[in-house]
Amino acid sequence: MTDRELLPQSAAVPDSDYVIIGGTGDLSLRKIFPALFLRYAAGQVTNDFRFFVLGRQTITAEDFKAKLKPHCLAGMETLKDGEALLDRFIGLIEFNAIDISAKNSMAGLAEKLMNGADETRPIIFYMSIAPSLFSEACQRIDEAGLVLPQSRLVVEKPLGHDRASSLEINDKLLAVFKESQIYRIDHYLGKETVQNLMALRFANVIFEALWNNRYIDNIQITVAETVGVGSRASYYDQYGAIRDMLQNHLLQLLCLVAMEPPARFNADQVRNEKLRVLQALRPLEMDQVVMGQYQAYAHEVGKPTLTETYVGLKVLIDNWRWAGVPFYIRTGKKMTTRASEIVITFKNRPHDIFNKDGITDHDNEIPNRLIIRVQPQEGLRLLLTSKEPGPGGMRLFPSELNLSFGETFDERLPDAYERLLMDIARGNQTLFMRLDEVLAAWDFIDPLAKNAQGAIPLLYAEGTMGPPDTLLSDDGREWVDPKVDNDDAD
Numbered sequence: 169m170t171d172r173e174l175l176p177q178s179a180a181v182p183d184s185d186y187v188i189i190g191g192t193g194d195l196s197l198r199k200i201f202p203a204l205f206l207r208y209a210a211g212q213v214t215n216d217f218r219f220f221v222l223g224r225q226t227i228t229a230e231d232f233k234a235k236l237k238p239h240c241l242a243g244m245e246t247l248k249d250g251e252a253l254l255d256r257f258i259g260l261i262e263f264n265a266i267d268i269s270a271k272n273s274m275a276g277l278a279e280k281l282m283n284g285a286d287e288t289r290p291i292i293f294y295m296s297i298a299p300s301l302f303s304e305a306c307q308r309i310d311e312a313g314l315v316l317p318q319s320r321l322v323v324e325k326p327l328g329h330d331r332a333s334s335l336e337i338n339d340k341l342l343a344v345f346k347e348s349q350i351y352r353i354d355h356y357l358g359k360e361t362v363q364n365l366m367a368l369r370f371a372n373v374i375f376e377a378l379w380n381n382r383y384i385d386n387i388q389i390t391v392a393e394t395v396g397v398g399s400r401a402s403y404y405d406q407y408g409a410i411r412d413m414l415q416n417h418l419l420q421l422l423c424l425v426a427m428e429p430p431a432r433f434n435a436d437q438v439r440n441e442k443l444r445v446l447q448a449l450r451p452l453e454m455d456q457v458v459m460g461q462y463q464a465y466a467h468e469v470g471k472p473t474l475t476e477t478y479v480g481l482k483v484l485i486d487n488w489r490w491a492g493v494p495f496y497i498r499t500g501k502k503m504t505t506r507a508s509e510i511v512i513t514f515k516n517r518p519h520d521i522f523n524k525d526g527i528t529d530h531d532n533e534i535p536n537r538l539i540i541r542v543q544p545q546e547g548l549r550l551l552l553t554s555k556e557p558g559p560g561g562m563r564l565f566p567s568e569l570n571l572s573f574g575e576t577f578d579e580r581l582p583d584a585y586e587r588l589l590m591d592i593a594r595g596n597q598t599l600f601m602r603l604d605e606v607l608a609a610w611d612f613i614d615p616l617a618k619n620a621q622g623a624i625p626l627l628y629a630e631g632t633m634g635p636p637d638t639l640l641s642d643d644g645r646e647w648v649d650p651k652v653d654n655d656d657a658d
């Protein structure tokens with residue numbers, strides 16, 4: 169089935185205007201426009217959309233195309249007439265040199281946008297600029313009369329480095345736009361498998377009954393990357409794994425695993441339930457946290473540094489459902505393999521009728537596990553114990569039910585930004601973070617980040633799963649490492 173054939177089943181997207189402020193920058197070229205292009209190729213973005221790229225200096229369509237092309241067409245060999253399609257798509261973009269520090273610099277843009285404007289046509293302002301420029305950009309939008317009921321504002325991390333600075337940045341946005349107009353991107357929420365986690369939990373009955381401390385022994389969340397910090401060292405060194413990954417992506421995954429079923433699948437109810445999880449997180453003790461730094465990191469940064477490139481922690485959620493169930497969470501750069509995985513380990517059988525009378529149980533009580541692979545090779549594996557076929561008695565051995573989304577749906581799984589950019593046009597905030605969620609995440613992270621300051625991270629060799637820790641072994645458990653088929657790992 170092609171993407172186009174799938175379209176009638178997907179929620180309609182109204183024709184929209186996207187204004188990308190800082191549109192010639194890296195985020196725009198690597199993520200925003202490639203995602204919009206792929207939606208264009210799928211027919212969801214039509215020739216009636218308009219895109220305005222705002223930059224300090226203008227750029228010609230040819231230059232923009234040359235920069236954009238590798239990000240749009242790489243890996244899209246099966247796309248028919250890709251080059252011609254890209255030309256048509258670029259024809260929808262207008263390039264404007266605008267200095268957002270200069271008063272009234274958006275007046276000309278406003279004229280174009282208002283031409284044909286009506287309340288059903290969203291105007292989407294995407295801040296692809298540093299947060300220090302948000303305030304000025306908002307003022308320009310406001311003075312140009314562009315804060316309209318159909319206007320939306322998109323921002324992305326880093327939105328501050330703690331609660332206070334995050335609130336300060338958000339206050340500037342909220343001085344101009346309403347909360348219901350602000351779309352805070354956490355791109356993990358746009359990943360297919362992350363959304364599938366909600367489908368798995370709330371569209372099936374079999375797991376929900378077991379999804380609690382009666383049946384679950386522990387939950388592990390691993391987001392492992394093989395890349396280092398590369399050219400982002402100056403940004404990363406100020407943030408580290410705690411602020412760059414844990415405060416947002418990992419806590420969001422944790423929320424989706426742990427939240428109560430919302431009564432409706434809508435923005436407020438889903439976000440209310442996620443907020444409740446964040447509010448129930450038990451404050452961390454430092455012996456529940458392990459920080460690491462890969463060996464070459466300081467060399468890459470060019471100076472001695474204590475910034476962590478790995479963090480592992482044991483988190484407890486103080487509510488009825490999760491009391492006593494540890495969530496072990498880790499993320500790091502330069503690890504063995506690129507894989508994000510959620511592993512739910514169920515409790516052992518309460519009474520063993522096997523392992524008696526000469527019955528062989530090869531792995532002696534392998535627990536049932538549900539492994540949700542967020543990326544790559546997205547899918548679900550349910551680890552079971554079954555009988556080894558053949559005569560010779562009751563021999564137990566581990567087996568698994570395996571659902572690979574890629575193979576089952578025979579589809580290219582869309583990039584997270586494709587979904588998120590269309591949801592903004594649809595006015596659907598479900599997969600975006602509300603301010604109270606962001607602040608609750610900082611409330612949990614701030615004491616940790618403060619205590620981590622000055623602490624010496626453990627060095628770990630590149631290509632390992634981070635520094636050794638006793639977080640799990642102290643509890644009689646061990647990390648479950650993702651197993652990736654390296655032939656098609658990316």
Ligand code: BG6
Nearest residue numbers: 355356393395412413417508543
């Ligand atoms: C970003 C972080 O938000 O997510 C990066 O700033 C990280 O440091 C990236 O590499 C990981 O995203 P993905 O989609 O590749 O897992």
